[in-house]
Each structure stands twice: as structure tokens, then as C-alpha cells.
Amino acid sequence: MDRGSRPSLGKDKAEQMNRRVAMGADCSSSITHATRILLCLSLSATLCRSDPDLLVDFCVADTASPASLHLNGLACIDPAAARPEHFATSALSRATNPTPFGFNVTVTSPVSSLPGANAQGLAMARTDLAPGGVAPPHSHPRASEVALVLSGSVLVGFADTSYRLYTQLLRAGEAFVFPRAMVHFLYNVDAAAPAVVLSGLNSQSPGAQLLPLSAFRTEPRVPDEVLKRAFKINGQDVQRIQRNLGGSS
Numbered sequence: 001m002d003r004g005s006r007p008s009l010g011k012d013k014a015e016q017m018n019r020r021v022a023m024g025a026d027c028s029s030s031i032t033h034a035t036r037i038l039l040c041l042s043l044s045a046t047l048c049r050s051d052p053d054l055l056v057d058f059c060v061a062d063t064a065s066p067a068s069l070h071l072n073g074l075a076c077i078d079p080a081a082a083r084p085e086h087f088a089t090s091a092l093s094r095a096t097n098p099t100p101f102g103f104n105v106t107v108t109s110p111v112s113s114l115p116g117a118n119a120q121g122l123a124m125a126r127t128d129l130a131p132g133g134v135a136p137p138h139s140h141p142r143a144s145e146v147a148l149v150l151s152g153s154v155l156v157g158f159a160d161t162s163y164r165l166y167t168q169l170l171r172a173g174e175a176f177v178f179p180r181a182m183v184h185f186l187y188n189v190d191a192a193a194p195a196v197v198l199s200g201l202n203s204q205s206p207g208a209q210l211l212p213l214s215a216f217r218t219e220p221r222v223p224d225e226v227l228k229r230a231f232k233i234n235g236q237d238v239q240r241i242q243r244n245l246g247g248s249s
Contacts, residue, residue, distance in 0.1 A: 051121030051203055060086045061110035061118035073119035073204065074110055087116030092126040092198065100246065102133020102188070110204060123204050129154065129188035129195040136212055137185045143206030145178040145199050147186065152195025158184035183211065217247045 051073075059076035091113035096104040107125045110118035117123065123143070127135055129152065147156060149170045156176045157167030168176055169189065178184040180202075188195040215222060215230075216238070227238050 051119070053121075054119055058082065058087075058116060059119040061115035063111055063115060074115075076118070077115075082116070087114075089114040092124060095128050095194075095196070096126075098128060098130040098133055101136055102130040103135045103186070104128050105135070105208075107206075117204055119204070121202055121204060123201045123206055125199040125201065127186060127197040127199065129186065129197065131188060131193055132191040133188045133194075135186040136210055137183050138208055138210040139181050139183050140178075140201060140203075140206040140208055141181050143201040143203035144180040145184075145201045145206070146175055147178065147197050147199045148175040149173065150196040150198055152193060153189050154195050154197060155187040155189050156184065158182040212241075212245055216242050217245050221247075 056076075057079065059073060060079075060082045061074040062077045063074070065075045089108055091108055092106055094106075096106055098104050105125055105127050108114040108117060108123050110116075114124075127147075129135065147170075149172055151172050154170050155167065156170055156178075157165055158178050159165050160179075160182060170176055186197060215227065221242075224235055224238050228234060231237075233241075
């Protein structure tokens with residue numbers, strides 16, 4: 001071996017170094033892949049929030065603007081034209097007549113009752129329950145809800161995606177949370193007195209889908225054969241339920 005030359009690596013040592021280099025490359029690739037996944041998850045979490053945050057103090061709804069599609073709220077008036085009454089409402093102070101289910105709901109709206117709530121990501125609702133009345137199983141696809149009983153005794157509950165039921169009997173001053181999009185109900189257990197529930201929802205447009213109507217009162221109708229198989233009932237049952245819900249058989 002020449003004095004100035006470097007000694008050659010043995011075969012085993014060369015293979016070990018090659019393996020280490022390969023492992024380092026794999027590790028770097030895994031870290032890069034994991035970073036991409038985390039970025040995607042972060043972006044998804046941002047996009048899936050209830051309503052977006054405002055970049056101004058408030059956005060009072062311009063109810064006089066031409067009708068058009070606004071994905072997250074209505075157009076705003078000039079902030080200098082905002083008045084205290086834009087941020088106040090008496091819409092929830094009045095009881096309403098119950099539906100055939102024995103309940104009725106009044107929801108605040110930036111268009112008709114609370115323009116100052118526009119783009120704030122919230123809504124309020126008053127539910128009047130007749131004696132023995134029920135707000136049937138339903139969901140709010142765009143909002144979580146917290147319900148506070150103002151008067152009466154109300155049995156509330158929701159079912160999660162594993163079909164486990166969470167239920168509680170609430171009295172005046174007690175509250176319950178319905179997680180976003182979970183099917184839930186409210187039932188006035190008192191057959192002699194009405195009940196009133198006040199709710200807060202984290203979207204100005206929470207949406208509401210009543211399960212009985214979604215199955216038996218759609219337009220066009222869900223095919224009878226689907227309903228018969230889904231609910232294990234016969235054709236007469238389908239027609240009877242549709243009539244009971246106010247539809248045509």
C-alpha cells in the first residue's frame with residue numbers, strides 16, 4: 001500500500017455504511033411524509049370549524065341588499081350606521097303554538113330578528129313544549145347546541161355514532177350539551193304543564209333535520225319498499241305513518 005493512499009474499507013464495513021445511508025434516507029422520507037400528513041390534518045381542522053372568524057368588530061346584516069347567495073353570512077352595512085337595536089331582539093320572549101308533535105321552535109335570524117349576530121357564528125332558539133310534548137329525534141348538521149331549561153321538567157338525550165344513548169332529566173336552571181350533528185330529542189315529562197327551553201348554537205345557520213319527516217315526508221317520497229325494509233313494516237304502516245305526519249298516503 002502506498003504511503004499517501006487511504007486504506008480500503010472491508011466488505012462488511014462497506015455494507016454497514018450503505019445500510020446506514022439507506023436507513024437515513026428512509027427516515028428522512030418518513031419524516032417528510034408525516035409532516036405532509038400533519039399539514040393536511042391542520043388544514044382540514046381549519047376548514048371544518050363552525051363559522052369563520054371575522055376580521056372586523058362586527059358585521060350587521062344588510063337586510064335591504066338584493067337577495068343573493070352568501071356562504072357565511074349576509075352582506076354588512078356600514079359599521080358607522082350600526083345601532084344598539086341591531087344587537088338586541090325580543091323574538092325569544094313570546095311563546096308559540098305547538099306543532100302536532102307538541103313543540104315549536106323560534107330561532108334568531110340575522111335577516112328577521114337579530115342582524116347584529118350576522119357572521120358571529122351563533123344563533124339562539126326558544127323551544128316551547130306543550131304538556132307531554134316532544135321535539136322528536138333530530139339533528140343540527142352545522143352546529144353543537146347547549147340547552148337550558150327555563151321552566152318545566154324535560155327529558156333530553158342524544159345518541160352517538162355507536163348508538164349509545166346519553167339521557168338526563170333536566171329541571172329549571174339545568175343545562176345539557178348536544179354535540180354537533182348528533183341525533184337528539186327533548187321530551188316534556190309533565191303531562192299537565194308546559195316547558196320552555198332556551199338553546200345556544202355555534203352557527204348562525206345550524207340547520208335542522210327531523211328524522212320522522214326525513215323518512216316519511218320528503219319530496220319526492222322515499223320509495224315505500226325502502227321504508228318497509230328499513231323499518232320492518234308493511235305498506236299499510238307506511239301509509240298510516242305518512243298520514244299521521246300530515247302527508248298524503
